Amino acid sequence: MPGIVCAIRGGASSLPTIQKAIDLAKETGQQIHFLYVVNLDFLVATGRSRTHTIAHEMREMGEFILLKTQITAEREGVKAQGVVREGQVRKEIIEFSKEIEADYIVLGFPRGEGREDVFDHERLDEFSRQIESETGAKAVFPEE
Amino acid sequence: MRARKFGFALSLLLALGMALLNNWQSPAQERQSGALLTGIIYDRQGQPVFNALVSLISAGGNPIEQSNTQQDGRYALEIPNPLPDGLLLSIERAHFHSMELPLQDEVQAELEQGGIVALADLTLVRRVDIGFWIATLIFIAVLILIASNVLHNTLAALLGAALLFLVSYLGAAISERLFIFDFEGALHYVDWNVIFLIMGMMIVIAVVERTGIFQWLAFMAYRISRGRIWLLLLILMIITGVASAFLDNVTTMLLMTPITIEIALSLGINPLALLIPQVFASNVVGISTLVGTPTNILIGSYANISFNDFLINLTPGVLLALVGLMIYSQLVYRKSLQAQTGDGISEILLQKLEERAIITETEHLKKAGWVGLGMLILFVTGENFHLLPSVTALIGATALLVWIRPDIEEMIEAVDWTTLVFFITLFICVGAIQEVGLISFIADGIARLVGENLVLAMLAIIWLGAILSTVIANIPFTAAMLPVIAFLTKGIPGAESKVLFYCLSVGSAMGGNGSLIGASANMVTAGISERAGYSITYAYFLKKGFPALLITVGLASVWLLIRFL
Numbered sequence: 001m002p003g004i005v006c007a008i009r010g011g012a013s014s015l016p017t018i019q020k021a022i023d024l025a026k027e028t029g030q031q032i033h034f035l036y037v038v039n040l041d042f043l044v045a046t047g048r049s050r051t052h053t054i055a056h057e058m059r060e061m062g063e064f065i066l067l068k069t070q071i072t073a074e075r076e077g078v079k080a081q082g083v084v085r086e087g088q089v090r091k092e093i094i095e096f097s098k099e100i101e102a103d104y105i106v107l108g109f110p111r112g113e114g115r116e117d118v119f120d121h122e123r124l125d126e127f128s129r130q131i132e133s134e135t136g137a138k139a140v141f142p143e144e
Numbered sequence: 145m146r147a148r149k150f151g152f153a154l155s156l157l158l159a160l161g162m163a164l165l166n167n168w169q170s171p172a173q174e175r176q177s178g179a180l181l182t183g184i185i186y187d188r189q190g191q192p193v194f195n196a197l198v199s200l201i202s203a204g205g206n207p208i209e210q211s212n213t214q215q216d217g218r219y220a221l222e223i224p225n226p227l228p229d230g231l232l233l234s235i236e237r238a239h240f241h242s243m244e245l246p247l248q249d250e251v252q253a254e255l256e257q258g259g260i261v262a263l264a265d266l267t268l269v270r271r272v273d274i275g276f277w278i279a280t281l282i283f284i285a286v287l288i289l290i291a292s293n294v295l296h297n298t299l300a301a302l303l304g305a306a307l308l309f310l311v312s313y314l315g316a317a318i319s320e321r322l323f324i325f326d327f328e329g330a331l332h333y334v335d336w337n338v339i340f341l342i343m344g345m346m347i348v349i350a351v352v353e354r355t356g357i358f359q360w361l362a363f364m365a366y367r368i369s370r371g372r373i374w375l376l377l378l379i380l381m382i383i384t385g386v387a388s389a390f391l392d393n394v395t396t397m398l399l400m401t402p403i404t405i406e407i408a409l410s411l412g413i414n415p416l417a418l419l420i421p422q423v424f425a426s427n428v429v430g431i432s433t434l435v436g437t438p439t440n441i442l443i444g445s446y447a448n449i450s451f452n453d454f455l456i457n458l459t460p461g462v463l464l465a466l467v468g469l470m471i472y473s474q475l476v477y478r479k480s481l482q483a484q485t486g487d488g489i490s491e492i493l494l495q496k497l498e499e500r501a502i503i504t505e506t507e508h509l510k511k512a513g514w515v516g517l518g519m520l521i522l523f524v525t526g527e528n529f530h531l532l533p534s535v536t537a538l539i540g541a542t543a544l545l546v547w548i549r550p551d552i553e554e555m556i557e558a559v560d561w562t563t564l565v566f567f568i569t570l571f572i573c574v575g576a577i578q579e580v581g582l583i584s585f586i587a588d589g590i591a592r593l594v595g596e597n598l599v600l601a602m603l604a605i606i607w608l609g610a611i612l613s614t615v616i617a618n619i620p621f622t623a624a625m626l627p628v629i630a631f632l633t634k635g636i637p638g639a640e641s642k643v644l645f646y647c648l649s650v651g652s653a654m655g656g657n658g659s660l661i662g663a664s665a666n667m668v669t670a671g672i673s674e675r676a677g678y679s680i681t682y683a684y685f686l687k688k689g690f691p692a693l694l695i696t697v698g699l700a701s702v703w704l705l706i707r708f709l
Contacts, residue, residue, distance in 0.1 A: 042667070064500075
């Protein structure tokens with residue numbers, strides 16, 4: 001099931017990434033797999049005991065964000081599906097891309113530098129090299 | 145070898161037997177006259193001094209009788225018969241200057257006749273030594289570690305408590321001036337009422353949060369508003385506020401934030417236009433009940449303020465502040481609330497929203513509702529039969545667990561033990577600065593500033609609390625301020641109504657709206673929102689939150705002034 005993996009967070013910052021994935025899907029005729037990763041690191045300072053409930057809520061929210069994105073893609077005539085994973089963003093993107101034997105991985109541009117789950121330019125370069133060597137997929141970025 | 149061991153054991157037993165016999169005989173040998181010498185010892189702030197060693201000393205310098213003061217500073221010495229002349233009363237206590245005073249002839253004469261003599265209250269004077277500075281530095285370090293996020297709150301407080309014990313036990317071997325308190329003395333400062341109340345409420349919340357009630361309520365808010373987003377915002381603020389008054393704010397926002405984001409996405413508006421006013425409402429309305437915020441739990445337990453007292457004295461002010469907050473939110477977000485994208489996909493999203501907004505555990509919710517009602521009745525009426533709120537919370541939590549029979553392991557895991565350890569170790573850290581006298585000096589300083597002016601004291605506590613809560617964690621701040629407020633309450637005419645404690649509640653909780661780090665609920669909301677692609681930066685929160693702080697704290701101040709003057 002080859003295709004395009006597009007990891008998104010939602011919001012305005014994800015729009016160029018989504019559009020890039022849609023354009024690439026039109027170009028290659030492949031399906032897009034929108035990926036939302038639930039990451040609960042922000043609970044470290046406030047309360048791990050709530051993890052069970054909040055993980056469920058975040059999954060629901062992720063599904064919702066993905067549904068909205070899927071509708072956008074399908075309106076442009078592109079086949080898309082949404083997948084929610086839980087864990088570290090980098091690891092989950094690589095794992096999922098390996099699972100579906102993705103040909104392309106579309107990544108967004110930096111937002112919120114210094115955070116573990118967001119990529120700055122340097123880390124993005126490093127991550128794209130890691131992706132290409134570990135998954136065999138090509139890393140693609142929207143134009144800045 | 146075996147015979148030697150047996151001989152050793154026999155000797156040990158004999159020695160023990162002799163010691164017991166000796167003790168057994170001693171009361172008979174001591175001829176007590178039946179006379180008692182009693183009194184109370186205070187510090188200069190009028191607080192009773194606990195665990196001071198009071199000794200009756202003979203002219204030769206030998207202690208005849210000794211006793212330790214109780215929690216209320218009282219001591220009672222049994223007087224032997226016959227009573228030698230030239231007796232001295234000696235008082236010793238770590239972190240205080242020792243005191244010696246001769247027993248007056250008339251007192252001695254009355255004691256010889258077997259009477260009970262109550263001496264005039266005595267005042268011990270604080271002594272600033274190296275232990276004072278060490279405890280102070282450790283407390284400041286804990287505050288900095290918490291504020292800077294270098295260490296987790298609990299780890300910072302745990303580290304502080306461990307250092308205090310290390311200095312007290314190892315340091316005291318070098319110099320007695322390094323002694324701060326021993327383990328038993330430290331536990332004296334832990335408020336178990338607070339710990340058990342929080343624990344009980346956590347179990348109740350763990351059951352309620354899994355029923356889907358929050359998601360259902362949020363969806364109902366959407367339905368009732370029928371596309372009028374200004375109305376949706378008001379209803380969401382009310383739901384969040386009411387939930388926060390009974391549950392902790394962090395849990396409320398953890399559950400309300402994802403569903404609010406989904407509603408906003410369905411309507412095509414920026415989720416922050418709903419989320420920020422909601423978290424403001426959570427921080428403001430949370431203080432209307434005893435159990436709404438950890439700071440209120442601390443205040444209620446320390447100052448013996450009941451559930452009803454909070455309802456009567458704070459809720460009207462909170463409602464006034466909420467109205468102000470609602471108007472402010474409508475004005476600040478008026479553009480965002482109108483800016484629907486209208487991309488035509490909202491119907492599908494709304495359908496998805498409706499599917500998700502169902503109550504998943506109807507039976508559990510009903511049972512939790514009945515137990516919650518019972519708890520509310522006990523919270524309201526409990527003070528009539530001296531039922532502590534912590535006991536009510538424990539009874540409620542246990543009743544719910546027995547009735548619902550959930551996976552007990554899962555429920556116990558849902559208790560935030562990290563927070564409970566934080567509270568215990570924080571109490572120890574605050575206890576240390578209380579023990580060495582820092583709190584007394586701060587109280588003295590504030591008292592000198594405000595004099596006997598109640599209005600000035602009220603405004604100082606509210607606004608100082610509010611501003612400081614924007615930069616330092618409000619739980620340690622509140623815990624440290626409680627003895628200060630108790631001192632001011634004693635010294636300022638009109639403050640007996642405990643008004644200054646309500647001022648502390650308003651300042652420390654509503655101040656949380658002033659900055660992103662001002663309240664845990666803010667951080668949680670920002671964390672979830674960020675993961676949906678809507679970032680709440682420090683500057684953004686400050687821009688929206690600081691005016692909200694000024695409005696809500698201002699309105700609550702007006703209410704408190706009207707209510708108590």
